[in-house]
Amino acid sequence: MVAFEVKDMTCGHCVASVTRAVQAVDAQAKVQVDLAQHRVEIETGSAPLQALQAAIEDAGFTPVPV
Template identity: 60%
Template sequence: MIEFEVKDVTCGHCVATVTKAVEAVAASAQVQVDLATHVVRVEGAPDADAVESAIREAGYTPVRK
């Protein structure tokens, strides 16, 4: 599992945008976003760097945990 802290994920729209971005680079990945803690968990993605880049390209600032 890959975990990121993404402090600028603050609403349901953000969750949908991040989820879509991750699924674009890892179609079979399972994405969980906890708005309260700003943690994005990705399971089943083989390339953590690609996931991080996808989140950045979507306009967010992930910090790998």
């Protein structure tokens, strides 16, 4: 599992955007988002951390690995 802190994720639309971005890289990824804590946890089998981070950045957010 990989986790990111995404401070600029502030609403349900943001959650959906981050989830779509991650699943575009790994369609089988399980994404759990805690909006109050600005935390995204991803269970992935195939995508490296850098690819997931880049996908979230491309969606307009600033993920920081935790």
